[in-house]
Amino acid sequence: MSRALTFHIGAIIVLAVLQFILPVYHSGNLARIMVLAVYAMGYNVMFGYTGLLSLGHAMFFAVGMYGAGLSIRLFDMAAAPAFGIGIIASILFSLGVGLLALRTIGVAFMIVTLMFSQAIYLLILYFNPLTRGDEGFVIPQAVRQVAGFDLSDPVTRYFAALLLFAIALLGMVWLVRSRTGRVLVAIRENEERARMLGYDSWAHKLFAVVLSGTMAGAAGAAYGLLFGSVGASFAEVPFSILPLLYVLLGGPGTVIGPFVGTLFMFYLRDISSSFTDAHLLVAGIVLVLLTMYARRGIMGVVRERWAKWLP
């Protein structure tokens, strides 16, 4: 087994053990962080590995979340098939977004993703009778059951989050060392050269958007089912910026980086808000310092200095 695989499996084991050690408050946080980290990992596929900067990733999260949530609310579906609907909705939606948005590049691409995301947000508000708009809705505990497991139970919830996280993490380890993963990096580094080596850069970018959007959607659907709330705030602009911050902090183009960034930001906010209301200011300062002194993010620096083998 390679060092990279050992390291990531080790991380998963540590997280599993932590559930039994940590106080309830922190293991609850960690469950949330793991789901958000899947969102960030999805973001990293596009931003960190392929070099596509999206400013509207909340739309993917929201499509997964509402795909699952509305299936339950409107059609009385069970949790598992509703999760499936969330995933399918994410795949189709990100395919559509990819086909349209990839006609643009650079700044235009950023703006197009931002606008699509706003459109989704406004649609959620517009169809207020179905979605309950801003207020959102609760997925009742009775529905949050999968194969006899109660997803609202903290321990079950933790391991459900860990399962999703582990699949995403190991999937990423596999992807970045695969043929496709290396082509994505080639496109990030020099798209023209990649094309002139015979790689269909457009098809690879479309794949990156669909995978990224689907991971974000899976995170959204899981978030709704595990924590029981579905709301329009998950489709707002700030929620699109979050995964960018997580990834920048943790290390773009590293597999574990998005998790590290999510963990760091989550606790930065948690700790700073206990002694000041200006917790966003603290986050801002940390980001400024990071861009000044560690542009590759936490794991990017770790890789550069100590662990060149880190994927």
Next chain:
Amino acid sequence: MAAVTTLLSTCGLSRHFGGLRAVENVDFDLPEGEIRALIGPNGAGKTTFVSMLCGRIPASNGKITFAGRDVTRMPAHKRVQMGIAYTFQITSIFAALSVRENVELSVQRRLGADRGQLGAASDALLERVGLLDRAEQVAADMAYGHQRLLEIAMGLGQNPRLLILDEPTQGLSDGEIADFIRLIREVARDTTVLLIEHNIDVVMALAQKITVMNFGAIIAEGTPEEIHANEAVQAAYLGG
């Protein structure tokens, strides 16, 4: 030897940028197995011409045939898959990746992602261009001449039927140029080579035939001796 077949040909190929006729009505034939040099003063349209051949820029008019197929509208990556490799005039490598990773990307389309196989094939290529001892280095940290050699290795890595080299020896030392000439002779045993080159010694040493362009058109074509004696060519170069 079997009858010589045409690998690449163009018919009435043109490219206009607004009012500028960068390439105008070019008919060009390249037989399989030949080393052909394409020369001409700066701005003659050489790079524009070969960029149309490999699909980096679309043709305004005309037709390109490669290996018996009309490739005029074919996207660049498909042409590359058919066997046209292009090395850039302005060095275009994956600057942040290691030298070996650069070459691996050029061979993995043929060999898949098997680490061992990729590594072996890449090392063999790096050995051929003399960069093996720099395999672990980040590509951008190498001297310009070495980046040019990497560019050539990436061209060879694709195992092309037609290798288009756009000013490959620019920035190389005399010793490196001698190695380059030896390398291209070896490659040309099973690859057709189209070479844009300003260094006339390299052209004379390698080319079986020379095509001369000026103002977007072909003004002469022939053996090195014929071109050497051609008055139109002298005029184009000396401005006379």
